[in-house]
Amino acid sequence: MSANGGPANKRVRTVVDRSQLVDEVGEEAKSKIGFAIVGLGRAGQFHLASIKMISDIATLEWAIDSDQDKVEKLANQEGCRGGTDIQGALDDPKVHAVVIASITYSHYGYCKRALQAGKAVFTEKPISHNPEELEEIIDMACQSKNAFVVGYQRRSDKNFRALRHEICSGSIGKLRLIKCCSRDNPMPPLEYLRVSGGIFFDMLCHDFDMIHFLSGGELPEEVYSIGHCYDECVKEMDDIDMVVVTLRFPSGLMASVDCSRIAAYGYDQRVEAFGELGMASANNEVSSTVVVATNKGFKHPMSEWSFAERYKHTYTLELAEFAALVKAKGVESEALVRRHLDLDKVTAAAELSYRLQRPVKLAEVQELRCKLPH
Numbered sequence: 284m285s286a287n288g289g290p291a292n293k294r295v296r297t298v299v300d301r302s303q304l305v306d307e308v309g310e311e312a313k314s315k316i317g318f319a320i321v322g323l324g325r326a327g328q329f330h331l332a333s334i335k336m337i338s339d340i341a342t343l344e345w346a347i348d349s350d351q352d353k354v355e356k357l358a359n360q361e362g363c364r365g366g367t368d369i370q371g372a373l374d375d376p377k378v379h380a381v382v383i384a385s386i387t388y389s390h391y392g393y394c395k396r397a398l399q400a401g402k403a404v405f406t407e408k409p410i411s412h413n414p415e416e417l418e419e420i421i422d423m424a425c426q427s428k429n430a431f432v433v434g435y436q437r438r439s440d441k442n443f444r445a446l447r448h449e450i451c452s453g454s455i456g457k458l459r460l461i462k463c464c465s466r467d468n469p470m471p472p473l474e475y476l477r478v479s480g481g482i483f484f485d486m487l488c489h490d491f492d493m494i495h496f497l498s499g500g501e502l503p504e505e506v507y508s509i510g511h512c513y514d515e516c517v518k519e520m521d522d523i524d525m526v527v528v529t530l531r532f533p534s535g536l537m538a539s540v541d542c543s544r545i546a547a548y549g550y551d552q553r554v555e556a557f558g559e560l561g562m563a564s565a566n567n568e569v570s571s572t573v574v575v576a577t578n579k580g581f582k583h584p585m586s587e588w589s590f591a592e593r594y595k596h597t598y599t600l601e602l603a604e605f606a607a608l609v610k611a612k613g614v615e616s617e618a619l620v621r622r623h624l625d626l627d628k629v630t631a632a633a634e635l636s637y638r639l640q641r642p643v644k645l646a647e648v649q650e651l652r653c654k655l656p657h
């Protein structure tokens with residue numbers, strides 16, 4: 284029997300590196316990957332835009348949201364089928380892949396149903412705040428012969444990929460420090476923040492995934508966080524809007540993340556890697572490359588406004604790679620899929636450290652987890 288109670292799955296899983304696939308599919312694709320999108324809010328909109336950008340290999344078959352008006356409007360606009368229930372899409376053989384971009388607490392149920400229906404799954408982060416639910420989905424994903432990818436788009440970003448390439452090439456020598464700066468903008472709507480799971484599970488999970496990506500999968504043994512809340516409405520939610528986390532790794536590697544829900548000058552994501560032979564950094568992306576110099580000084584362009592602008596092309600590449608993975612009938616390696624269990628522990632340790640006001644070892648997380656509010 285498998286871990287989720289079903290018969291042991293003997294189907295062969297074809298592990299593929301999705302970052303190598305897109306060019307192979309290209310314009311030669313004869314049949315398209317049929318998509319259903321669940322959740323038509325901010326994330327649903329950028330995934331919808333991505334599906335349209337890759338219309339040579341993808342087609343939108345279904346749009347699902349709990350809000351009937353949103354569904355009707357989008358289905359009319361895109362000429363696809365729509366519903367407030369996912370079952371129609373899961374029963375439809377034209378749907379090969381489901382993109383889950385609905386409210387965070389609904390991801391677990393949708394992932395489970397889509398995996399059970401034999402669909403490939405692309406889900407927004409996080410899968411679940413409940414470690415048992417998370418483990419159940421990861422076990423199912425590892426047994427499925429279909430692709431399962433979580434929306435940590437920075438792994439598909441050209442800047443962060445180039446940074447990783449530098450680190451792997453050895454040009455900066457053995458890594459000693461990774462510094463991430465992660466500042467969102469604008470402040471998300473309060474209705475979103477109320478159900479987001481808090482700054483650690485909503486925002487910092489991206490940075491912990493980036494550190495994992497750049498360090499070659501090393502996990503910290505201890506995490507320490509300090510934070511503050513400037514916004515009274517966020518404080519009422521028992522959440523914070525600014526935090527600094529430091530992570531200590533067994534190899535001696537150190538990492539830090541400074542994270543804010545808002546930055547007055549626009550969206551800001553930077554990473555610096557410091558090694559024994561040098562330093563490599565990915566600077567913030569700005570809205571243009573134009574710099575104006577006059578007798579008053581140098582005027583630089585603004586930062587991108589928010590994630591939708593900053594990662595527009597990254598989201599498209601991320602979905603194109605996922606579609607190519609589905610087309611190739613491939614899956615990500617089990618180690619990549621299982622990393623979500625480890626990174627959930629790192630995120631929990633970071634939040635526990637803030638709440639308990641002391642460093643927290645990863646080994647303590649299981650025992651302390653009951654002290655988290657969610």
Ligand SMILES: NC(=O)c1ccc[n+]([C@@H]2O[C@H](COP(=O)([O-])OP(=O)(O)OC[C@H]3O[C@@H](n4cnc5c(N)ncnc54)[C@H](O)[C@@H]3O)[C@@H](O)[C@H]2O)c1
Pocket residue numbers: 321322323324325326327347348349350353384385386387389407408409434435436475485590
């Ligand atoms: N990877 C990224 O960069 C990124 C960026 C933004 C959001 N996200 C993730 O995407 C998810 C959605 O965030 P958002 O900003 O789009 O939120 P949102 O509030 O803008 O949209 C959520 C949508 O889900 C719908 N919805 C609510 N309950 C539902 C249910 N039970 N079934 C189906 N639909 C339901 C809502 O009507 C709404 O249309 C979150 O989990 C968030 O973590 C990821």
